[in-house]
Amino acid sequence: MAFRSREMMKKIMKKIGGEKNLAPGVKESIQKCTPDSKVVMGRAHRGLYAGRHIQFGNRVSEDGGNKTRRTWKPNVQEKRLFSYILDRHIRVKVTTHALRCIDKAGGIDEYLLKTPYQKMDTEMGLFWKAKIEKMYEELGDMEVVFFSAEDEAKFEEGFKELKLAERGARREARRKMYGWSGKSEHVEEGRADIDGTDNEAARIGEGSSHSNIHEPLVANF
Numbered sequence: 001m002a003f004r005s006r007e008m009m010k011k012i013m014k015k016i017g018g019e020k021n022l023a024p025g026v027k028e029s030i031q032k033c034t035p036d037s038k039v040v041m042g043r044a045h046r047g048l049y050a051g052r053h054i055q056f057g058n059r060v061s062e063d064g065g066n067k068t069r070r071t072w073k074p075n076v077q078e079k080r081l082f083s084y085i086l087d088r089h090i091r092v093k094v095t096t097h098a099l100r101c102i103d104k105a106g107g108i109d110e111y112l113l114k115t116p117y118q119k120m121d122t123e124m125g126l127f128w129k130a131k132i133e134k135m136y137e138e139l140g141d142m143e144v145v146f147f148s149a150e151d152e153a154k155f156e157e158g159f160k161e162l163k164l165a166e167r168g169a170r171r172e173a174r175r176k177m178y179g180w181s182g183k184s185e186h187v188e189e190g191r192a193d194i195d196g197t198d199n200e201a202a203r204i205g206e207g208s209s210h211s212n213i214h215e216p217l218v219a220n221f
Contacts, residue, residue: 033117045123047093049074050101081108085135092124109136 012030013019019027052074058067075096080089090108105111112120112129113136120126147155 043076043093047076047095047122048098048102048125049076049095049122050098051119051121052095052097083108083132085109085132085139090128 009031016022054074055072057070057072059070060067076093077096077099078091078093079099080091081094081102082089084107094102101115102108102111105114108128109132112125112132115125115129117126117129120129
């Protein structure tokens with residue numbers, strides 16, 4: 001067992017009050033659920049790293065072969081991953097290796113469900129895994145009801161009417177907020193009528209002028 005796993009087990013035993021308060025076999029099951037990794041960064045607790053953490057080594061110079069200690073940090077990206085059970089995007093920090101694992105599993109939900117607890121070595125991963133497992137369990141206990149085509153059409157009409165009512169309420173709220181009134185609408189309608197009559201008069205005038213041009217000229221003696 002790694003150092004981090006031993007420290008977590010010590011904290012759990014301290015909160016419980018010692019191994020004497022545990023039933024036989026419970027300690028082994030808790031050890032299976034605790035992450036077993038060597039080094040976990042502080043920021044790794046707030047993302048999905050899939051086992052990729054800080055690596056330590058030496059930098060060797062080309063001339064004299066001198067060695068100096070150095071570290072390698074993982075390639076971390078901030079992504080928005082869509083969860084079907086939550087029906088929304090989850091903004092999370094992930095490594096490129098974790099992204100490949102998520103794509104291979106078929107999505108963030110499938111990745112969290114398929115990955116065992118001992119390999120989910122970050123606190124955020126454990127939190128999302130437990131939450132999504134609980135939601136899928138509740139979804140499995142729900143009863144499924146199928147509606148006929150007529151009922152679905154009625155539901156669709158009801159949703160359309162609800163949307164229209166919502167749009168009307170928003171329009172009225174905007175009018176009250178910005179001080180709009182019905183007078184401006186009547187003024188605009190009046191202007192439109194006046195413009196329409198002017199256009200008709202102009203058309204009539206143009207037609208009369210064209211007709212006068214094409215009439216034959218008769219000389220008066």
